[in-house]
Amino acid sequence: MSQAQQAADIAFDHVGVTYPNGFVGLDDITLRIGGGEMVAVVGLSGAGKSTLVRTINGLVPISSGQITVGDVGLKGLRGKGLRTVRSEIGMIFQSFNLAKRTTVINNVLMGRLYHTPAWRALLAAWKRDDVELAMQALERVEIVHKAYAKASELSGGQQQRVAIARSLAQRPRVILADEPTASLDPPTSHVVMRDLQRINADLGITVVVNLHFLDLARRYGQRLLGLREGRLVFDGPGADADEGVFESIYGRSLTAEDMLPGHQQAAV
Amino acid sequence: MTTFPIAVPPPGDAPGIATRHPDEHRPWPHKPRTWPRALVIAAVICALTAWSAIAIQFDPATLIRNAHNASRTLVQLFQPDYTFIPDTAGALLETVQMAVIGTAVSVALALPISFLASRVTNPSTVVLGVARFIMNVIRSIPDLLYAAVFVTVIGTGAISGVFALVLFDLGIMVKLISEALDGLDRGGQEAALASGATWLKADRIAMLPEVAPSYISQTIYVFELNIRASTVIGLVGAGGLGMLIDKVRTFYQYHYLSTIILEVLVIILALELLSSASRKRLLI
Ligand SMILES: Nc1ncnc2c1ncn2[C@@H]1O[C@H](COP(=O)(O)OP(=O)(O)OP(=O)(O)O)[C@@H](O)[C@H]1O
Ligand SMILES: [Mg+2]
Numbered sequence: 001m002s003q004a005q006q007a008a009d010i011a012f013d014h015v016g017v018t019y020p021n022g023f024v025g026l027d028d029i030t031l032r033i034g035g036g037e038m039v040a041v042v043g044l045s046g047a048g049k050s051t052l053v054r055t056i057n058g059l060v061p062i063s064s065g066q067i068t069v070g071d072v073g074l075k076g077l078r079g080k081g082l083r084t085v086r087s088e089i090g091m092i093f094q095s096f097n098l099a100k101r102t103t104v105i106n107n108v109l110m111g112r113l114y115h116t117p118a119w120r121a122l123l124a125a126w127k128r129d130d131v132e133l134a135m136q137a138l139e140r141v142e143i144v145h146k147a148y149a150k151a152s153e154l155s156g157g158q159q160q161r162v163a164i165a166r167s168l169a170q171r172p173r174v175i176l177a178d179e180p181t182a183s184l185d186p187p188t189s190h191v192v193m194r195d196l197q198r199i200n201a202d203l204g205i206t207v208v209v210n211l212h213f214l215d216l217a218r219r220y221g222q223r224l225l226g227l228r229e230g231r232l233v234f235d236g237p238g239a240d241a242d243e244g245v246f247e248s249i250y251g252r253s254l255t256a257e258d259m260l261p262g263h264q265q266a267a268v
Numbered sequence: 269m270t271t272f273p274i275a276v277p278p279p280g281d282a283p284g285i286a287t288r289h290p291d292e293h294r295p296w297p298h299k300p301r302t303w304p305r306a307l308v309i310a311a312v313i314c315a316l317t318a319w320s321a322i323a324i325q326f327d328p329a330t331l332i333r334n335a336h337n338a339s340r341t342l343v344q345l346f347q348p349d350y351t352f353i354p355d356t357a358g359a360l361l362e363t364v365q366m367a368v369i370g371t372a373v374s375v376a377l378a379l380p381i382s383f384l385a386s387r388v389t390n391p392s393t394v395v396l397g398v399a400r401f402i403m404n405v406i407r408s409i410p411d412l413l414y415a416a417v418f419v420t421v422i423g424t425g426a427i428s429g430v431f432a433l434v435l436f437d438l439g440i441m442v443k444l445i446s447e448a449l450d451g452l453d454r455g456g457q458e459a460a461l462a463s464g465a466t467w468l469k470a471d472r473i474a475m476l477p478e479v480a481p482s483y484i485s486q487t488i489y490v491f492e493l494n495i496r497a498s499t500v501i502g503l504v505g506a507g508g509l510g511m512l513i514d515k516v517r518t519f520y521q522y523h524y525l526s527t528i529i530l531e532v533l534v535i536i537l538a539l540e541l542l543s544s545a546s547r548k549r550l551l552i
Contacts, residue, residue: 087464099456102477114464
């Protein structure tokens with residue numbers, strides 16, 4: 001697959017998110033993620049992890065402050081400008097978010113829609129180059145032999161790899177992953193996390209990944225962001241995140257439930 | 269002796285649950301009283317029925333007075349004249365043709381309109397509101413009324429019938445498909461939008477394949493409806509068998525009428541068999 005575009009810096013400058021119902025999802029977040037970094041975001045359920053990653057591609061609009069991706073400010077960005085930023089940011093979801101009744105290759109080609117003229121999209125007449133790109137992306141996650149299978153016929157792990165291929169087909173500068181392993185069993189979780197790690201290392205794509213399990217976060221995130229009630233309470237290398245830090249993030253000491261099952265012995 | 273004695277639960281009690289004397293205080297909720305409501309509903313229905321019967325001047329005596337007439341007609345109806353069949357071929361064919369064309373045009377139009385009429389595929393509340401309002405108006409008018417209007421405006425014949433069917437089908441089809449869209453998993457669409465696709469592209473690529481099975485199934489359903497409807501709307505002059513029915517009825521040719529009724533019966537049964545078979549093949 002051809003070289004990814006140069007990885008983008010992501011800068012949060014006093015970012016706040018207030019949901020329409022008045023709930024404060026993010027509170028005064030300031031941080032900078034350098035191009036090519038692999039960052040894991042941890043925190044309790046409801047801490048604002050999803051909110052944080054979804055502000056980076058504008059799925060959640062910010063209420064105050066500013067986020068810059070590359071050199072584009074996201075505040076108030078709409079229409080074509082927003083779509084252009086989004087085209088450079090891949091996203092991987094907890095529930096895979098595939099169109100289940102169509103083929104794997106069609107799902108991957110979805111990542112090319114920004115660059116596909118409307119008439120081509122309406123006729124599903126994909127460009128030859130885009131099909132080539134999509135096949136290469138599938139090959140990278142070792143699932144190209146399933147290209148013409150129906151997405152619903154794949155296992156969870158395979159579906160998530162299709163989703164990764166879809167984001168790769170965008171030739172993104174950033175990949176966001178919102179609990180990409182939460183619907184997967186432990187061995188498959190590692191397969192998917194290693195895929196993300198390789199993408200980060202080989203292609204230099206910035207990866208921001210929300211993780212529920214601490215051992216996964218420490219193992220795969222060079223850098224850890226800890227969120228609690230919408231605020232950033234930890235930012236540093238995983239190795240620095242000791243028992244005290246975990247307590248500040250989780251408000252309690254670490255238990256086996258914070259680890260991926262079968263890995264209680266690992267980490268900490 | 270078995271090591272696990274099987275306890276016989278006291279009658280009416282689940283095993284393992286402490287028994288309780290029926291006279292003891294029961295903290296469980298009382299069964300709500302529903303009969304007063306049922307009584308009111310029954311009374312309203314009876315009143316409405318009586319009022320309607322009076323309003324249309326329904327008089328059992330008329331039935332008896334006309335019994336002689338009716339029995340003669342019935343005797344004729346039960347003696348269909350099969351030699352009439354060749355004369356109905358043209359009208360029969362026209363009915364089927366109307367149904368085919370009506371279905372084809374309406375389902376083609378219904379697809380894009382359904383995407384406009386579903387809040388899941390259309391982000392614009394204004395366009396959504398307008399589309400839904402127009403479709404509600406179209407759907408509220410019965411097929412026979414459409415047929416009558418088009419016969420008046422365009423003239424008698426199959427063309428009026430086709431127009432009537434298209435509007436009638438469109439109302440049904442858009443309602444069914446937009447509701448199917450409303451219930452779909454939006455994961456693929458969310459991913460497409462997150463990658464910078466416009467709503468149009470995301471809907472086409474991520475939502476259309478998901479709604480396709482419902483679309484095919486409803487198309488077959490609408491075709492079945494059309495065969496029936498295209499017979500009825502002929503009565504007001506919109507072509508097909510209905511027009512023929514109207515003619516033989518006017519001339520009291522009840523032998524012929526029953527032949528046509530039998531034909532309609534056969535054709536509807538045949539088409540329903542065909543469509544349920546194709547539905548199975550298309551959907552699995
Ligand atoms: N659209 C919304 N409207 C109102 N409140 C919301 C909305 N989305 C999220 N929230 C609230 O914002 C808070 C943070 O949500 P978020 O989804 O970011 O949490 P999370 O850290 O990802 O949790 P989880 O681990 O359960 O996914 C939660 O309390 C949630 O209820
Ligand atoms: Mg979340």
